[in-house]
Amino acid sequence: MNRRYRKTIIAGNWKMNKTATETKKFAEQLKAVLPKAKWCDVVVCVPAVNIQAAVKAFRDMRVSVGAENLFYEKSGAYTGEVSADMLKDLGVKYVIIGHSERRQYFGETDVSVNKKVHAALEAGLHPIICVGETLEQREMGITMELIALQVKAALCGVGAEKVRKCVIAYEPVWAIGTGKTATAAQAGEVCTWIRTTIRRLYGARVARSVTIQYGGSMKPSNAVELLAQPDVDGGLIGGAALKADEFTAIVNAANQD
Ligand code: PEP
Numbered sequence: 001m002n003r004r005y006r007k008t009i010i011a012g013n014w015k016m017n018k019t020a021t022e023t024k025k026f027a028e029q030l031k032a033v034l035p036k037a038k039w040c041d042v043v044v045c046v047p048a049v050n051i052q053a054a055v056k057a058f059r060d061m062r063v064s065v066g067a068e069n070l071f072y073e074k075s076g077a078y079t080g081e082v083s084a085d086m087l088k089d090l091g092v093k094y095v096i097i098g099h100s101e102r103r104q105y106f107g108e109t110d111v112s113v114n115k116k117v118h119a120a121l122e123a124g125l126h127p128i129i130c131v132g133e134t135l136e137q138r139e140m141g142i143t144m145e146l147i148a149l150q151v152k153a154a155l156c157g158v159g160a161e162k163v164r165k166c167v168i169a170y171e172p173v174w175a176i177g178t179g180k181t182a183t184a185a186q187a188g189e190v191c192t193w194i195r196t197t198i199r200r201l202y203g204a205r206v207a208r209s210v211t212i213q214y215g216g217s218m219k220p221s222n223a224v225e226l227l228a229q230p231d232v233d234g235g236l237i238g239g240a241a242l243k244a245d246e247f248t249a250i251v252n253a254a255n256q257d
Helices: 019-034 048-061 083-092 100-107 110-122 135-139 143-157 184-202 204-209 220-227 245-256
Strands: 008-013 039-047 063-067 094-097 126-131 165-171 212-216 235-236
Touching: 008 094, 008 165, 008 212, 008 245, 019 083, 019 235, 019 245, 039 048, 039 094, 048 063, 063 220, 083 110, 094 110, 094 220, 110 126, 110 143, 126 143, 135 143, 143 184, 165 184, 184 204, 184 220, 212 245, 220 245, 235 245
Parallel strands: 008 039, 008 235, 039 063, 063 094, 094 126, 126 165, 165 212, 212 235
Antiparallel strands: none
């Protein structure tokens, strides 16, 4: 982490978990254990149908609400989709874009990720852009090329001022929901590479201001080590974000003086 130049952000990704009633209950549990997060921002990304309940429940807790996806068109005949403006209007601050599960199961591509990033920024949302390699790609030795390509594609046409509003989440696909965590060195290496890629595109000042998270089986037992990496500025957390005590322990790891 480097708090001098950029925000530390701990974000939960609930995926397709919890009802609106359970959202309210989770907020009450979190309120009982979450300390004032002085050194990091706390975000909870929830299913679209729970956004209203989450915004209400987290209102007085300094916890921002995020969405897990959006559609890039402003409005129209796109049955079942949700636009960036709709999310913004509900009080959403962050939106996950390009999560590997969306790439794997819902046909998300680097092109659609880029369109969604533009839509999010235009609406005043902070995109959390997910990039990451599969195990096969890592074993083929193409991780760095692939990550650079995903970052460049996601940010294509995005100006320097807007890039500062983006968060990049390095999420190795092989570490998501598998219990396998990248070692701190592996996570640190790729996060540093992401910053190098941004520096080559936008220069050093912009690159050092962008928050880069690690995601993939982050939990209380490994958070301190992962967050100690100089270019790991927070975490995107799936499984461990569903339990108030585990999520709080990760926030505490990021919130140390
Ligand atoms: C995720 O879904 O973004 C994630 C990192 O999941 P998990 O923490 O469960 O691996």
